[in-house]
Amino acid sequence: MDKFAELNRAMIEQYAPRPGRRPLLPDLSDKARVALMCRMLFREGWNEHIAGHITYRLPNGTILTNPWELAWDELTASDILTLDSEGTIIDGEWNTTPAIGLHIQLHALRPDVNVVIHNHTRWSGIWANMHRVPAVYDQTGAHCGVDLPLYNEYEGTFENKTTSLSAAQALGTAKWALLANHGALVVGKDLRQAHLRVVTLEWRCKRAYEVELLGGGVPLPDEEVEKVGITDANGFPFCWEAMARRELRADPTIVD
Ligand SMILES: [Zn+2]
Incomplete structure (x- = not known):
């Protein structure tokens, strides 16, 4: 176990639930968790009309996903x-x-990846269209490390299985990618980790857009980003739950 992983484990143990504390969330089915992810990420700017899919592979090998029509x-x-x-x-x-083919191919190629999320995204989509990878300017944009591949061999939509397979293979072992002239792709071992990666990516891209609009700023050095990036492994304790509660307050019928 490397030193960052060790720090992560120690942090989680330090903040383990205390006896008597109210639960952070009610019991949720797997389908309710996926529905909550859709609402949470819509709010982050992954909200191009009816575009995009979240797929979540369960331990039995079946995959949960959102429907095309909604x-x-x-x-x-x-x-x-x-x-x-x-x-x-x-x-x-x-x-x-x-277009679900990209997700299915990624799940097959990457046993470590149980969540795949793609959309035509608000802030990361701007950088994808510019064919540029934004710098990291602050701690919130640094949660998942600095490396951010740009996949720039656009050949059409992911309805074409050859195109989607080349995209899936190009991702390699990466956790996320900007898709040139298209949007963004994020994968994760579970919903919590994938959520942190999406919100970190959008924050990083929005901040860089704003900073450069004002004439530019001072990026965080890569070594500082990598220190903050230890949270990637654990998905930043309590953040998923807090954002899920926000959606449940806005619409308690999500779990129905
Ligand atoms: Zn797409």
């Missing part, structure tokens, strides 16, 4: 589809887009 800010737990490992719908009343 926007991320309207769906609830009962709208979430169940797919087999090939992407065929085995439970649910809605459809998926052919």
Whole structure:
């Protein structure tokens, strides 16, 4: 275990739940968690109309995903589809887009990746269109490290299986990527880690946009970003729960 992983483990143990403390969230089904992720990420700017998918592979190999027909800010737990490992719908009343192929290929290529998220994104999409990787200017933009690949071999939409496979292979072992003239892609071992990566990416991109608009700033040195980036492994304790509670306060029917 490297020293950053050790620090992470120590931090989680230090803040383990204390007896009698109220739970951070009610018990949630896996489908409710996916529905909550859709609402949470919509708020972050992953909200291009009905574009985008979140896929969440369960321990039994089936995959939960949001339907094609519904926007991320309207769906609830009962709208979430169940797919087999090939992407065929085995439970649910809605459809998926052919673009789900990218997710299915990534899950197959990366046993470490149980969550794949793609959308045509508000702030990271600007940098993807510029074919530029933004600098990291502050701590919040540094939570997941500095390396951010730009995949710039645009060949069409991900409905084409060859295109999506080349994108999946180009991601390699990366945690995220800017997709030139398209949007962004984030993967993670679980929903918490994937959530932190999305919010960190959008924050980093929004901050860099604002700072450069005012004439430029002083980026954090890479070694400082890597120190802050220890939170990537644990998904930053309590952040997922706090953002999930925000959505549950706004619409308690999400879990239905
Ligand atoms: Zn797309």
